[in-house]
Amino acid sequence: MASFIGESIEPWQNEQDMQTDENIQKFFKIRISTIIPNRPITFDLYIMINGRYVHYLRGGESITAEKIASLERADVFYVPESQRSDYKQYVFQRLNEDELAVQTKAQILRESSLTLAEEIFENPDIERALNDSKELVANFIDFMEAHPEGMAHLISLSSHDFYTYNHSLDVGIYSLGLGQVVGYAKEDLLELGRGALFHDIGKRNVAVEIICKKGPLNDAEWAQMQKHPQYGLRILTEHNCSEAMKACCFEHHESFLGNGYPQQLSGPEIHPMARIVAITDTYDALTTKRSYNQPMSPSAALEFMSTKLAPRYDRDLLKAMQSVLFKMKEAS
Numbered sequence: 001m002a003s004f005i006g007e008s009i010e011p012w013q014n015e016q017d018m019q020t021d022e023n024i025q026k027f028f029k030i031r032i033s034t035i036i037p038n039r040p041i042t043f044d045l046y047i048m049i050n051g052r053y054v055h056y057l058r059g060g061e062s063i064t065a066e067k068i069a070s071l072e073r074a075d076v077f078y079v080p081e082s083q084r085s086d087y088k089q090y091v092f093q094r095l096n097e098d099e100l101a102v103q104t105k106a107q108i109l110r111e112s113s114l115t116l117a118e119e120i121f122e123n124p125d126i127e128r129a130l131n132d133s134k135e136l137v138a139n140f141i142d143f144m145e146a147h148p149e150g151m152a153h154l155i156s157l158s159s160h161d162f163y164t165y166n167h168s169l170d171v172g173i174y175s176l177g178l179g180q181v182v183g184y185a186k187e188d189l190l191e192l193g194r195g196a197l198f199h200d201i202g203k204r205n206v207a208v209e210i211i212c213k214k215g216p217l218n219d220a221e222w223a224q225m226q227k228h229p230q231y232g233l234r235i236l237t238e239h240n241c242s243e244a245m246k247a248c249c250f251e252h253h254e255s256f257l258g259n260g261y262p263q264q265l266s267g268p269e270i271h272p273m274a275r276i277v278a279i280t281d282t283y284d285a286l287t288t289k290r291s292y293n294q295p296m297s298p299s300a301a302l303e304f305m306s307t308k309l310a311p312r313y314d315r316d317l318l319k320a321m322q323s324v325l326f327k328m329k330e331a332s
């Protein structure tokens, strides 16, 4: 058994399962915390052992809360691609259960979205990721509408780790929170959320050694990294994305002072949605744990942005960010 999974997994697979199931079908990742305890699942669940997919639970079987808790270390499980809509439906139903606490729903929504956010960067099929993101962001907007306090819970669940997909999802969530506070209509929130989710899509084209480097970048690496807005714009243009989404991607490193990149736009020239992403992106970067520096606390990050970095941002939006984060404080 793979050591990273630990001793608590006892899949009831047999040799035949391994021979027949793996490699014949494609799989997508899910988090075990999105599974409802003691209720039959409506899809098949697999784990990866030594690089092979192994049947862990079949549709119709259930799992106890204790077992789920013990499996959380393993984190990632797999569902056959052919059962993707069954899994989506399963999560959707859970999000609409009245008796479930808002905090639990927020967690399920975030956890079930993380794997899609991961696919945005790992899956070569960008068209599909762009399509899937519509439903994902719409789910977040519906959740925010149904539960006014839900955004605060979502924000307080931010992982503060450095993986691009976590970062993208968190920037997406913060941006929706900020868009909501400044009164964006639903259609605009959808574009904003998707733009924020894809703001760093251009990093797909930056060398992985640079993206994952455990330490500050040298000049050449930095120059390469700074090209990600252009790379991203190219990708989103190829896929006919909206001007708003393209702006979130291409303009999120611009500064109100005119000293950002890549176009050195200033103040009002920067698209309003890109101004939001500029704030949420920096905030997430400052509060994220990296191997070479300590993360700032939410209040320290906001204080830093509101003093030292303030001239870079839209002042009204920076103020609005305070109230988004204040809600988070109330929830936690």
Ligand SMILES: [Fe+2]
Residues within 6 Å of the ligand: 199, 200, 228, 252, 253
């Ligand atoms: Fe970026």
Ligand SMILES: [Fe+2]
Residues within 6 Å of the ligand: 167, 171, 199, 200, 281
């Ligand atoms: Fe970013």
